[in-house]
Amino acid sequence: METFERGCLYIVIGIAVLLFLALITQSHINIPFFIAIPLVILAFYMAKKKTDEKE
Numbered sequence: 001m002e003t004f005e006r007g008c009l010y011i012v013i014g015i016a017v018l019l020f021l022a023l024i025t026q027s028h029i030n031i032p033f034f035i036a037i038p039l040v041i042l043a044f045y046m047a048k049k050k051t052d053e054k055e
Helices: 002-025 033-054
Strands: none
Touching (some): 002 033
8 A cells, every 4th residue: 555655656746757847848748658657557566676776
């Protein structure tokens, strides 16, 4: 459960950074699925790795 929470946190932080970047540049940021899906997988992989190091 901790891995899922941490993965979601990483995704929310990434979305917040993109939103902030879009507000600063006053533009739209479009991320295609073939880039977004590996980023989500990477976030959960990093969360799993961090959880395993903790134990």
